[in-house]
Amino acid sequence: MPSVARDLGAWLWRLLPANPILLRVVYSGGRRTRHLWIRVAYLSILAAATIIGVIAAHQNAGGASLADLAKRATQVFEQVSMIQLVLVCILAPIFTAGAITQEKDSQTFNILLTTPLSNAQIVLGSLLSRLFFVAVLLVAGIPLFCIMMVYGGVTGDKIALSIALAGCTALLTGALAITISVIRIGTGRTIFSFYLAIAIYLIVIYALASWSALIPPEAEPAPGQSERMSWLAAFHPFLALAATLGRTPPPDFGSVAHYGFPRSYLLAWPQHAYLALTTVVSFALIVFSLAFVRRGAKEGEATFLNRLFGYRRKAAADPQKARRARHIRKNPIAWREAVTSASAGGGPILRYSVFGSGLVFALLLLAYYLKGHLTTEETRLWLYGAVAVELGVTLFVATTTAATSMTREKESNTLELLLGTPMTSDMIIRGKIWGLVHAAGPMLLVPYLTIGLFLLFDLITGRAFRAEGPVVSWEACLTLPILLVCFTAFACLVGLQASIKARRTLTAVFTSMGLVLAVFAVTGGCALAVKESGTSYLTAAFMPVTPITAVYVAIDPASALSRPGQVLDAATLQTCRIVAVVAALCSAVVYGLVGYAMHRTMVRNFDMIIRKQTA
Numbered sequence: 001m002p003s004v005a006r007d008l009g010a011w012l013w014r015l016l017p018a019n020p021i022l023l024r025v026v027y028s029g030g031r032r033t034r035h036l037w038i039r040v041a042y043l044s045i046l047a048a049a050t051i052i053g054v055i056a057a058h059q060n061a062g063g064a065s066l067a068d069l070a071k072r073a074t075q076v077f078e079q080v081s082m083i084q085l086v087l088v089c090i091l092a093p094i095f096t097a098g099a100i101t102q103e104k105d106s107q108t109f110n111i112l113l114t115t116p117l118s119n120a121q122i123v124l125g126s127l128l129s130r131l132f133f134v135a136v137l138l139v140a141g142i143p144l145f146c147i148m149m150v151y152g153g154v155t156g157d158k159i160a161l162s163i164a165l166a167g168c169t170a171l172l173t174g175a176l177a178i179t180i181s182v183i184r185i186g187t188g189r190t191i192f193s194f195y196l197a198i199a200i201y202l203i204v205i206y207a208l209a210s211w212s213a214l215i216p217p218e219a220e221p222a223p224g225q226s227e228r229m230s231w232l233a234a235f236h237p238f239l240a241l242a243a244t245l246g247r248t249p250p251p252d253f254g255s256v257a258h259y260g261f262p263r264s265y266l267l268a269w270p271q272h273a274y275l276a277l278t279t280v281v282s283f284a285l286i287v288f289s290l291a292f293v294r295r296g297a298k299e300g301e302a303t304f305l306n307r308l309f310g311y312r313r314k315a316a317a318d319p320q321k322a323r324r325a326r327h328i329r330k331n332p333i334a335w336r337e338a339v340t341s342a343s344a345g346g347g348p349i350l351r352y353s354v355f356g357s358g359l360v361f362a363l364l365l366l367a368y369y370l371k372g373h374l375t376t377e378e379t380r381l382w383l384y385g386a387v388a389v390e391l392g393v394t395l396f397v398a399t400t401t402a403a404t405s406m407t408r409e410k411e412s413n414t415l416e417l418l419l420g421t422p423m424t425s426d427m428i429i430r431g432k433i434w435g436l437v438h439a440a441g442p443m444l445l446v447p448y449l450t451i452g453l454f455l456l457f458d459l460i461t462g463r464a465f466r467a468e469g470p471v472v473s474w475e476a477c478l479t480l481p482i483l484l485v486c487f488t489a490f491a492c493l494v495g496l497q498a499s500i501k502a503r504r505t506l507t508a509v510f511t512s513m514g515l516v517l518a519v520f521a522v523t524g525g526c527a528l529a530v531k532e533s534g535t536s537y538l539t540a541a542f543m544p545v546t547p548i549t550a551v552y553v554a555i556d557p558a559s560a561l562s563r564p565g566q567v568l569d570a571a572t573l574q575t576c577r578i579v580a581v582v583a584a585l586c587s588a589v590v591y592g593l594v595g596y597a598m599h600r601t602m603v604r605n606f607d608m609i610i611r612k613q614t615a
Contacts, residue, residue, distance in 0.1 A: 021125025073151035096174035119293040168278040175282035218251040233270035240274040337435020358446035402495025403508040425606035436492040476554040479584035486591035540576040544584035
């Protein structure tokens with residue numbers, strides 16, 4: 001028995017504390033300047049939020065009692081806790097997404113597999129070494145939370161729960177990143193699909209939490225508040241944190257005990273349920289990923305399943321059964337990008353999964369609307385949210401796909417082969433653009449079909465002729481298809497231009513995403529500023545220049561063109577809608593001219609840029 005305990009202890013020691021990968025990454029990464037600046041930025045944001053909140057509490061206190069100071073300290077703690085969770089959701093994927101992908105990109109993963117390290121040591125070492133930096137950030141923020149305990153109203157259990165929620169979120173993010181990196185062929189493009197999946201999950205679940213059908217009747221709002229806890233609180237970090245902080249207090253266990261296990265526990269203790277669920281799911285993902293670490297290295301070897309089912313890998317194909325020759329189109333690059341799915345962007349599975357999920361959501365929303373469970377205003381709000389999310393996903397995928405189109409050729413050493421063909425730079429650029437259009441095509445169809453379904457059923461059922469009008473206005477079918485194509489084409493051209501200039505995928509993607517976000521954020525901010533200070537006609541002229549506001553004014557022009565508390569009369573609203581249609585067409589022309597100028601610039605500078613990079 002002592003020998004068994006000694007061997008087990010030695011195994012655990014080599015698995016976790018003395019893991020070579022953990023020691024190597026922590027020792028080398030802790031000395032990097034980039035990690036230092038990330039820690040400085042994280043603590044600076046939390047410290048600034050804490051200091052500003054404390055100063056504001058003192059200025060507003062005056063002759064307030066200790067109870068008022070405790071209440072204000074609680075509000076500051078809630079804000080800082082939310083900021084901490086947001087930062088963890090942003091930084092955790094950055095630290096964990098490249099866990100094994102980085103080894104594969106640097107061509108050291110195969111060398112790692114030849115070492116005596118076990119699959120568990122490789123997976124846990126890669127995971128815990130990345131989570132170490134997140135844990136350091138969470139521990140470094142504890143003194144800031146303790147400052148607010150001086151004023152009262154903030155207890156140690158709330159601080160511990162808020163940090164635990166952030167830590168479990170990072171753990172789940174890391175386990176998911178490890179699983180994706182091990183199962184898939186690791187490249188830098190995998191990271192961006194991972195970011196997209198996390199963003200979609202957080203946004204969609206948070207939006208569904210406001211649906212009245214998912215709010216239990218036993219959940220009561222906090223004093224002076226109207227927001228109530230949702231059934232989804234145990235599955236979302238921000239909803240669980242809101243329950244911990246008391247913004248959406250959970251019901252007592254006695255009032256929900258009739259639901260039985262596990263629903264009663266999910267309602268009564270959503271924060272603890274979230275901690276348990278994320279831990280169990282993370283452990284399951286880690287165990288699942290262990291079977292795939294050396295799977296690629298053993299390709300071609302006989303396995304248990306092969307022997308059990310008698311599977312034999314076929315030898316060389318019979319020449320008589322060879323695949324028919326394919327007809328290549330006029331532009332070989334366009335054929336390669338479209339037919340062979342070489343345009344990356346998460347692959348066809350991601351694109352068609354987005355298409356399928358968006359169509360299913362549109363049908364469910366339409367069914368609830370036709371049955372009378374949703375009013376016209378509520379349906380417009382849900383429809384706007386769905387189209388905005390679908391457009392955001394499309395722009396993200398289009399930009400990242402375009403940003404990897406040329407860097408993929410450089411990193412895989414196929415650019416020299418491409419330049420050795422008789423194709424001109426104009427043919428290469430046009431071929432890449434057609435490949436990007438093919439990649440974004442299925443996702444662009446989702447908002448079109450969604451709007452078309454609602455407009456069609458409103459006409460068939462006669463709802464379009466009621467006083468409150470149809471859910472979707474007629475101009476949406478004219479302006480949205482044109483604008484969405486222009487916005488997506490602009491994002492593709494920005495990504496393609498960055499892909500030509502950059503040498504690495506990560507540089508190209510971050511540069512293009514930053515530029516696209518900056519352009520759309522500036523134009524959107526201008527449109528919203530005009531809405532606050534200008535007339536309704538001027539607002540209608542500026543709304544279609546950016547994606548989010550363009551979708552808003554196309555789906556719900558009455559709300560988009562009026563300021564809070566303002567109701568436009570029928571004549572003014574009709575004129576504003578006409579102005580918005582004309583402005584949308586003008587915006588499409590402007591984006592088209594900008595895209596044409598970018599295309600000409602890329603063709604003119606292509607040879608010079610590529611020659612410098614390959615010299």
